[in-house]
Amino acid sequence: MSAILGTRLRREREELGITQDALAKGVGLSSEFISLLELGKRMPSLETLTALADYFRKDVSYFLKEKEETFKIILRAEGLDEKARAEIKKFKKYCEEYMHLEELTGRRLEPGPIYAYVSPERMADEERRRMGFGDEPIRDIFSLLELNGLHILRQPIPEKSNISGIFIFFEVERAAFALINSVQTIGQQALIAAHEYCHYLKDRNAGPIIDNPDIFIDEYVSLYHPREKFAQTFAVRFLIHPAKVKKIIDKDFHSKKLSFADVLYLKRYFGVSALAMLRTLKDLEYLSRSKFEEYQKLDPSPYEEVFFGKLAEEDRLRKGTKGVVFSSRLKNLALEAFQRKKISAEKLSRFLKRDKNKIKSLLGK
DNA sequence: AAACTTTTAAATGCGCAGTC
DNA sequence: GACTGCGCATTTAAAAGTTT
Numbered sequence A: 001m002s003a004i005l006g007t008r009l010r011r012e013r014e015e016l017g018i019t020q021d022a023l024a025k026g027v028g029l030s031s032e033f034i035s036l037l038e039l040g041k042r043m044p045s046l047e048t049l050t051a052l053a054d055y056f057r058k059d060v061s062y063f064l065k066e067k068e069e070t071f072k073i074i075l076r077a078e079g080l081d082e083k084a085r086a087e088i089k090k091f092k093k094y095c096e097e098y099m100h101l102e103e104l105t106g107r108r109l110e111p112g113p114i115y116a117y118v119s120p121e122r123m124a125d126e127e128r129r130r131m132g133f134g135d136e137p138i139r140d141i142f143s144l145l146e147l148n149g150l151h152i153l154r155q156p157i158p159e160k161s162n163i164s165g166i167f168i169f170f171e172v173e174r175a176a177f178a179l180i181n182s183v184q185t186i187g188q189q190a191l192i193a194a195h196e197y198c199h200y201l202k203d204r205n206a207g208p209i210i211d212n213p214d215i216f217i218d219e220y221v222s223l224y225h226p227r228e229k230f231a232q233t234f235a236v237r238f239l240i241h242p243a244k245v246k247k248i249i250d251k252d253f254h255s256k257k258l259s260f261a262d263v264l265y266l267k268r269y270f271g272v273s274a275l276a277m278l279r280t281l282k283d284l285e286y287l288s289r290s291k292f293e294e295y296q297k298l299d300p301s302p303y304e305e306v307f308f309g310k311l312a313e314e315d316r317l318r319k320g321t322k323g324v325v326f327s328s329r330l331k332n333l334a335l336e337a338f339q340r341k342k343i344s345a346e347k348l349s350r351f352l353k354r355d356k357n358k359i360k361s362l363l364g365k
Numbered sequence B: 001a002a003a004c005t006t007t008t009a010a011a012t013g014c015g016c017a018g019t020c
Numbered sequence C: 001g002a003c004t005g006c007g008c009a010t011t012t013a014a015a016a017g018t019t020t
Helices: A003-016 A020-027 A031-039 A046-055 A060-064 A070-076 A082-105 A120-131 A141-147 A186-202 A226-239 A242-251 A260-270 A274-283 A289-296 A300-308 A313-318 A328-339 A345-352 A356-362
Strands: A150-155 A165-170 A175-181 A209-211
Touching (some): A003 A060, A020 A031, A046 A060, A070 A082, A070 A165, A082 A150, A082 A165, A120 A226, A141 A328, A150 A186, A165 A186, A186 A209, A186 A226, A226 A274, A242 A274, A260 A300, A328 A345
Antiparallel strands (some): A165 A175, A165 A209
16 A cells, blocks of 8 residues: 555646546556555556556556655755754654644645646736736735745754755645745745745655855846746746836836935835846846846945835844744634644744733733 | 525545456 | 455545526
8 A cells, every 4th residue: 555656646636737537547556446546545556556657658657656655855955054953854854744734724735736737927917917916015925925835934043054945745645835034125035935835836756945145146047947946937027017116217216217215216116136136127128137137236224224215124123133034824723723632832922923821812812 | 695405516435357 | 364555436525607
């Protein structure tokens, strides 16, 4: 009995969008037997397995070999220092706790659609349309993505570890998680979140993905895996819709030459990193190459503070971030689990990061 | 928009041949 | 006689359609 064969088989079949019956006809079996295989209650003969593998154009081993545990793959990645390792181990723990809470409350999120688009721009537009955003900026990307099935955990990983985000998909549980490095500015985090979301929509079956911060430097982006280039283009397009940029610049700036302050204004409007904003403006030809390079060298934070009073709330806080940032949804799940007496007050207080007596008195008894 | 009906997909019980 | 790979008949569950 092997659970892996069943899950793989089911996944392949569903990806083709066919029924058990259709598959059975295709490989000369009965649909009942397909059912048994998918349930992991029977093993096929070698002959049958070969027929199935052929049908899906896969190697037979694909259906047999238990894939190396997701986290082992990540932890084996080269160049991981001890601090990063420790955070990834914590990430694993948080993922498991998150899934456990979903199970306790019965609130499981169905994974979103899988896209096979050729163009990241089209995919981003389509996804915006599906969510009903038009060309408006997205205010709370983290919550939005969570509702669409990508669980978000934000944890601080030291800059020198060179990790900006991690995407993983638990095959059996059918749950996707993204770790966002919370040491980055909130704008960068938003971009990474959208980037991981693209992996989720497109590459969720390709194994875990570790993203490093270099993907943001457009000069070198072409050197990276095409999948990364795709995801990065998607992320920028998803967060900054060019039509909106055009509208603002035409209407409000009367198409004048953009100053650094204008760029920062737009950056704040879309809630992204300064670099992503600069890139977009350059690509849309609102900034010349030389201006782009000039602005790119500047550190936005002191300017932002002077031009707009203060940094975005979270950017000031993040300097002191020591631990994980749990999403509102996770906290909400924990609360529900507590109220239904499925977890202890101690455990709840760990998720909410508040004193348990305080929580208790607030909830009445 | 609830209550019932029909259709279809998936799961289960059972049994048959072949093998060890 | 116990076990395996499978099909047939039947049941269950979920989706789609219809009526009130």
